[in-house]
Amino acid sequence: MASYSIPAGYKFHPSDEDVVRFYLRPKATGQPLPYPDIVFEFDLYGEKEPSEIWDMFGGPSLDETEDLFFFTKLKPLSRSRVNRSVGIGGTWSNESSKTIFARGTRIPIAMKRNFRYENPGSPQDGAWIMREYSLPMKTQPDVGSSSSSSYVVCRLSKNDRPKPKVVGEVPLKKEEMKSLINLHKRKIDQER
Amino acid sequence: MASYSIPAGYKFHPSDEDVVRFYLRPKATGQPLPYPDIVFEFDLYGEKEPSEIWDMFGGPSLDETEDLFFFTKLKPLSRSRVNRSVGIGGTWSNESSKTIFARGTRIPIAMKRNFRYENPGSPQDGAWIMREYSLPMKTQPDVGSSSSSSYVVCRLSKNDRPKPKVVGEVPLKKEEMKSLINLHKRKIDQER
Incomplete structure (x- = not known):
């Protein structure tokens, strides 16, 4: 490992x-990384809350433009699904x-993949943003694989602009969405 | 001078x-700087055009979020005025x-101090931004001083959003402005 000292004014602002x-x-x-402690090895899909992880890795002393970066292993539930629960009752909810x-x-x-911390009822709900970088599918892990290829990089940051809560709005279930689409189709047919 | 190598992803993004x-x-x-070639020693109020300076110091290979930084000496014209002409016919015009x-x-x-490169008729007019950091007045240079205390830091960047040109608009002269104000005053008096 190379030793390094970073001149003042340099910030870890990597492009994607x-x-x-x-x-x-x-x-x-599985290649060696020249610099340790820039991207930390830690489970972002584990038992610790985002706020605890933030504090553990020096988040409070960062410049407001800086994020924390982690190597994390994905936890596949099946070929197409991944467990992205975090802490107690929290989930990383995919935004885009x-x-x-x-x-x-x-x-x-x-x-x-851009995620938002969701934990209804918790004061931390919506307060964290996590962006996950993963290699393309062909280099993705097999289910249950524990090889180094299952690593992703997670970028943790504070959400300075939490979404305003929409009171009383409940997302549609798949069945409801389907029947709405069918209703709409019938209406179009009738109008012809 | 300490040697250094900067890990990938670090950018020189200093706060003010x-x-x-x-x-x-x-x-x-007059204190030694631990790292050379981060802030370059070069005259931003000299004979070189901003575009030449940009090319000389590696501007084209920078990340689009990075600027170039220089130590420059101010060129006082009098106790309160500084010569901020640059290149051939250009001026750093104070914006704020x-x-x-x-x-x-x-x-x-x-x-x-925030400046914009002005050189009417040149295709580079408005294409450069320069921000000048200077120590407070009590540590400012005496007129004609060549001590190190006359240094400022100049931050050069491309202007991605040049001001739209206002065609046919000519700034009012002081006399014209005065007579307009008087006209306006008379109008108000008449309306009373």
Whole structure:
């Protein structure tokens, strides 16, 4: 391991591609990482609450523009589902996802999934953002695999703009959505 | 001088206070700087155009979030005026200024002046932003002083949002402004 001291004014502000090229890919392919303690090894899908993890790894002393980064192993429930519960009663709820391409190309190098901490009733509900970087599917872990290829990078940050709560609105279930679509189709047919 | 290698993903994104504490103040008070080539020594009020300076110091290879930083000496014209011409026919035109305070206090530690490159007729007109950090007046240079205390830090960046050009608008001269105000006053008097 190389020793290093970072000149004042430098912040760990990696681009998405930086995260994949210099941290996720080496880790997931079992290569040594030149610098320890930049991306920490810790389970973001474990028993600790985001606020505890934030405090454990020096979050409170970070510049407000800095996030915390972790190597975490995915916990597959099945071929297509992953357990993303966290702490006591909390879940990382997927808000959006995008493919990361190598700069200036259309070559996909990773997926970036954006999550929000959800724990209805907890004062921490909605207070944390987590972005998960994973390698493309072909290099994804087999179910139950414990190889290094199951690593993802998780980027933890405070949510400065929590979503306003919508009172009384309940998301539709799949069945309800289907019947709504059918209703709409029938209406269109009738209008013809 | 300490040697250093910066881990991937770190960018030079100093806060205003970082610039003052770790670069400007040591330089202006003649203290050694631990790391060379982070803030370069170069005259931002000299003969080179901003675009030339940008190219000379590796601007084109920077991440789009990064700026270039320079130690420059002010060129006082009088006790209250400073020569901020640059290149051939260009001027750093002051857009706004603010006082920088030590974090969490009302102790002023520096002035930050925001400039825009103006060179009417040049395709580069408005294409550059420069922010100048200077120590408070009591530590400012005497006229004609060449001591290290006359140093400022200049932060050069591309202007991604050039001001839209107002066609046909010419700024009012002082006399014109005065007569407009008088006209307006007379109108108000008449309406009473």
